Amino acid sequence: MSATFDVYVDYRTSVGFLGSVIKYMAIPPIFPAAVALYYGESPLPFLVTIAVMVGLGAGLERLRSTPDLGHREAFLLVSLTWLVLPVLGTVPYLVAGQGTVAHPVNALFESMSGFTTTGATVLGEISFETHSRSILMWRQVTQWLGGMGIIVLMVAILPELSVGGAQVMDQESPGPSLDKLTPRIRDTASALWRIYIGFTVAAAVVYYGLHLSGLAPNMDLYNAVAHALTTMPTGGFSPEARSAEAFSPAVQWAITAFMVVAGTNFALFWYVLSGEPKRLTRNAEFRAYLAMMAAVSVVLGGLLFTGLGLDATPSNVLPIPGNLEHSLRHAVFQTAAIVTTTGYASMDFNTWDQSAQLVLLLAMFLGGSAGSAAGSVKIIRWYVVQKTIRRELFTSVHPDAVLPVRLSDDVVDESTIRGLFVFVTTFLTIFAVSTVVIYIDSLRIGLELSAIEAVGAAIATLGNIGPGVGVAGPMNNFLPFSAFSKLYMVLLMWIGRLEILSVLIVFTPEYWRA
Template structure:
């Protein structure tokens, strides 16, 4: 199969134009806070100009047929090219003067990981800090899905892009047409962001802090405008609002759509959502009893801290109100294991996802039954519907490759001289797009002191995790590049 490189460049150009426009949206904050604004103006102009040149130079005589291979290539290259151009505001402003750190911060934003190298967040110019939050909001739903809503207007099909961007299991569909799905997702995403901004402002946050935290909450990204993250705000109201929206962001957006339409029974009937809800609730209550018995705090505060940390990690958001590594060694292990959980498929969360764990456990238990009844056909069922063996094999392969990549990542990072617990936590949190890890990259620390090689390695793992492994790993398969 030949690649349609002209069309690929055309679409990448469109993505850069959007990227440049988003940079320019940060200008009002720089102007309002009387900061130097030319860095953002130049960054947005350069990015949009390059995108425009790419688009205009490839628009004529372009074959509009988009193959599946083209889609995978566009998604991976799109994330990379946007991340490289996304470093320009940091570099021009001097907020992050070297490329390695700037790229790490930028791809951490676009992949909604939330791992940071900035030691003094509150010292960063407001316009640049807003760009930092905006990269997570863009990456949360995926700039590719935005392109899916626009490209059909240009006569370019977008189904291949959607499949490559979200290859996870999403059994429910709101509409058969991908354009309509993308539009509904974005309207819902935007609406929930606005709603959280209003609620946080009513709770005493400044509008600037409220909109930044809302952008990164709905993206399950976790970038904050404060050095202490959400722990800076001691308001129970603010923390509960963020908990609710983190949980919603980690929910399959189709389920959220049903909930907003008042179809609560249909939402509750979803097996993945029920498992996601009960895992979060049971763990939060269990941990809160231990925290309450070990600290001189009220049960409400212990429950709130426990609930916040559990929701933050399971949804791969990464906000912090307490240092869970200081509670107890066995609780640290629990949070470490949660880094491999992930929330719902079809959400902005990273990680393996609850639905894959559900199918893995179901298939494992049914395998024992199959051994007793070798002639019986016993399929795995999800929401009462038999799951094809292809999907089951895909889940098993995904988890196996995920753990293999994790092991190789830990080995390579340890080879750079990092402590073993730091390597364990850093690779788990970057591959799962979570943010805080263990050891030197725990909840109250950051990734500033990781070596240059380590940061490029972790950046690659962030991209792998955000695009769910296969989209990126396919590009390293020689068969992918062969003509068919």
């Protein structure tokens, strides 16, 4: 006799709220539709997308059985939202039928990479000859929407999500916990999005200002807006085939500054604006974040300056060896791009020696700050992990000592520490398994990746970073991978954006029963 159990998850409520999210997500495609009209292109791909989202959203909205969203329903809502919206995000690509993303699997890969701010691409060629400006702008828009979080946005604008809003925001927001900036969670969500919008506008103004000043001839208004939309969410999509390499040193330095900002906990900027700047400068995670980026930059800069970090292939940006500004700029830029998981490239680091590439690969496991748009493990987790290890070493020598783990002025409770170790262990396990899966599948289709290329592809997608090395390097793409590997990496991007455990818990029997 088979065992049965009652389902204790009101999935109709989760699906009903999902309908509301989808309906409101019909608004963003208006922007690329306007871009299409401005450049004399067809807005049809976006009009179809709007119609599909409005129709599907309204239909699902009717299924809601209660106005309240419980803890379990929050898990399901977040997981479904980040799966369904990328599927709907394929509609413009499929309707437009341009280039490699006219294929459904490629369209899904590109869309998931956009919404999760991964930045890995399967576009065979990125140019205005092969893709319309509006379609390329849609890629940028998907990353901007995914950066601060779709659910966080919905909590800010939907009154009915105020109840249970903290629960859904905690499941979506990157990092161990979400700072509650105001007594009302809806006001917290609104504050985070206002800061996010403000920095996006500032980035666009600075980029375009460099163009007007003559320091960035090809950073026109289109490029300025497009890159602002993917800098702040740490996304990395670019309408330029050579990414940030296509722009002047002044632009690269400006992008670097905004990437560092984007990888910082946005709550700290709220405190600064509220007259508490010391909350930023004294924050342990922020200081560790800057210290790690400085350390990686120094190592990379030294390798590039001495020429030890370059292989026999001439660099596309010469001269590097012996040129301090070039070495420093590319080292700092690439460090910021990888640590914050933005994924831009100021040069093709496939031309670097394996020693420099190894430094970048290790940096991919760092991640930015909790509460930022960055992916991967996050600095705060590594910070607490190393402090916990130091504590255990100390107490093994002094067993009677009581040594709490502190983060700034706060004591980190043991349940949080346990959760951090579970996450890091799960992340590294999935990464290791994924490396093997991708490597074996590459052999099956004759792609024959090297071990370092398989490692790069796995961490680039699971960590929402973007480019890997070799075949999936910064000036290449993920197109050569098989349909199976692409779909597998779609799943990696999905669970990576939701920090793994929020997705995995939905697949456990304990989640569904009392």
